Amino acid sequence: MSDLRLVIFDVDGTLVDSQRDILAAMAAAFASEGLETPPRERVLSGVGLSLPETFLRLAGDRDSDTRARMIATYCTAYADLRRAHGPESSPFYPGARETLDRLAGEPFTLLAVATGKSRRGLDRLIEAHELEGMFHSRQTADDHPSKPNPAMIQAALIETGVAAQRAVMVGDTRFDVDMARAAGVASIGVGWGYQPAAGLMADRIIHDWAGLAPALDDLTETT
Known part of the structure; x- marks a missing residue:
C-alpha cells in the first residue's frame, strides 16, 4: 500500500x-x-x-x-x-492558509478540493489567493453531479492514486460528509462553517485548525 x-x-x-x-x-x-x-x-x-x-x-x-x-x-x-x-471576496478563515502550507510541505500528504463552485470560480479563487500548485486534484460542479454524489471524491482518488482508506474529506456541511461516506472515505467536519457542527455526523469534528492534524493522523493511520 x-x-x-x-x-x-x-x-x-x-x-x-x-x-x-x-x-x-x-x-x-x-x-x-x-x-x-x-x-x-x-x-x-x-x-x-x-x-x-x-x-x-x-x-x-x-x-x-x-x-x-x-x-x-x-x-x-x-x-x-x-x-x-x-x-x-472570499477571505481565508483564520489559520486556514497556514494549515494548507504546512500540509503541502509534508512529503506523503497530497491536497485536493471538491467544491460546488464552477471551474472558473475555483480557478479565480486559487489565483487570487496565490494557491497555484497547492492542490493535486481540483474537482468542481462543472464536471460532476452535485454533492453528495461521490463522483468528485472518486475522481480525486483516481487522479492521485490514493486508496480510499488513506483519504479524508474536510467540510462544513452534511453534503460533504454524505459524499465522503458514499465514496468510502473518512470525514472531518469543521465547527465554523455554514451548517451546525452538531448535525454533520462526521467521523471527527474540529473547532479550530489546530485540531486537524491529530484527526487526520487518527483517520489515516495504517495497521
Missing part, C-alpha cells in the same frame, strides 16, 4: 468565508424576478450544492426557465462582487 494520503477540502465555509458575496448575489438573483430572498440561514444551508440544485431548493416553485435566469443573474452578480472585492 502506498504511504501517500489525500486530504480533500471543501472550499466555501471550510477554507474561505464567502458568505457576504454569496448572500448579496443571491439577493440580486431573487430581486431580478421580483421575489423575496430566502432567509440567510436557508441560503447558507445550501452552500456546497451545485447552483441548479441550490435554486431548486430555494425556488423550486418556479419553472425551470425562471430558475435558469436566476442562476445567470447570480453568476453575473457574484463575478462582479469578486472583481470589486478581490481576495477579500
Whole structure:
C-alpha cells in the first residue's frame, strides 16, 4: 500500500468565508424576478450544492426557465462582487492558509478540493489567493453531479492514486460528509462553517485548525 494520503477540502465555509458575496448575489438573483430572498440561514444551508440544485431548493416553485435566469443573474452578480472585492471576496478563515502550507510541505500528504463552485470560480479563487500548485486534484460542479454524489471524491482518488482508506474529506456541511461516506472515505467536519457542527455526523469534528492534524493522523493511520 502506498504511504501517500489525500486530504480533500471543501472550499466555501471550510477554507474561505464567502458568505457576504454569496448572500448579496443571491439577493440580486431573487430581486431580478421580483421575489423575496430566502432567509440567510436557508441560503447558507445550501452552500456546497451545485447552483441548479441550490435554486431548486430555494425556488423550486418556479419553472425551470425562471430558475435558469436566476442562476445567470447570480453568476453575473457574484463575478462582479469578486472583481470589486478581490481576495477579500472570499477571505481565508483564520489559520486556514497556514494549515494548507504546512500540509503541502509534508512529503506523503497530497491536497485536493471538491467544491460546488464552477471551474472558473475555483480557478479565480486559487489565483487570487496565490494557491497555484497547492492542490493535486481540483474537482468542481462543472464536471460532476452535485454533492453528495461521490463522483468528485472518486475522481480525486483516481487522479492521485490514493486508496480510499488513506483519504479524508474536510467540510462544513452534511453534503460533504454524505459524499465522503458514499465514496468510502473518512470525514472531518469543521465547527465554523455554514451548517451546525452538531448535525454533520462526521467521523471527527474540529473547532479550530489546530485540531486537524491529530484527526487526520487518527483517520489515516495504517495497521
